[in-house]
Amino acid sequence: MAISELLMYLFTLSIFLVSLSIHEFAHGWTAYRFGDDTAKRMGRLTLNPIAHISLFGTIIMPLLVHFGWAKPVPVNFSVLNKKQIFLVAFAGPAANLSLACALAVAFHLFRLKAVPFAGDFVLLAILFNIILAVFNLIPIPPLDGSRMVYAGLKSPEAINVYRQVGQFGMLLLIGFLFLGGFERIILPVVELLFGLLRLPSPL
Numbered sequence: 001m002a003i004s005e006l007l008m009y010l011f012t013l014s015i016f017l018v019s020l021s022i023h024e025f026a027h028g029w030t031a032y033r034f035g036d037d038t039a040k041r042m043g044r045l046t047l048n049p050i051a052h053i054s055l056f057g058t059i060i061m062p063l064l065v066h067f068g069w070a071k072p073v074p075v076n077f078s079v080l081n082k083k084q085i086f087l088v089a090f091a092g093p094a095a096n097l098s099l100a101c102a103l104a105v106a107f108h109l110f111r112l113k114a115v116p117f118a119g120d121f122v123l124l125a126i127l128f129n130i131i132l133a134v135f136n137l138i139p140i141p142p143l144d145g146s147r148m149v150y151a152g153l154k155s156p157e158a159i160n161v162y163r164q165v166g167q168f169g170m171l172l173l174i175g176f177l178f179l180g181g182f183e184r185i186i187l188p189v190v191e192l193l194f195g196l197l198r199l200p201s202p203l
């Protein structure tokens with residue numbers, strides 16, 4: 001790996017780690033507010049990226065395929081009601097979207113488009129946070145969107161189907177990515193949000 005490529009990897013990894021840490025912290029903090037102290041007891045109720053790093057998912061995978069994940073914050077969903085489960089699941093994507101909006105405001109307010117390094121850094125951080133939010137809203141287990149769907153299920157039959165489908169969640173997710181779901185669904189939504197925020201297209 002060339003020095004320039006290594007620096008770019010470290011540059012993007014730092015943004016990636018912070019974005020993931022905010023996402024996971026939001027899950028744990030929301031659950032804690034509802035009385036579940038599991039994340040706090042396990043030392044995961046923190047913004048420290050080190051606590052959320054998965055060696056394979058956070059370090060190795062981004063280097064190989066520009067895609068990765070953090071260690072999920074532990075949540076005891078059995079002590080939460082359906083509304084609380086929905087809010088805990090939504091907290092992660094909501095935190096990333098909120099950060100993206102705040103960064104977009106800073107981008108315009110300080111006219112960072114005219115400041116190459118700072119502007120590029122902020123745009124990349126916005127891109128990462130929007131992708132994390134949109135991707136995690138997909139209703140495929142184990143993504144947050146699936147937990148939000150579960151929270152809205154009423155009948156035992158529907159819940160049973162959800163649990164059965166959940167056993168094949170990773171296979172479905174791999175299939176979604178393999179069939180171009182990221183390019184056909186995620187990226188168009190990302191570009192739409194960039195347009196709404198009046199930011200230059202990242203694509």
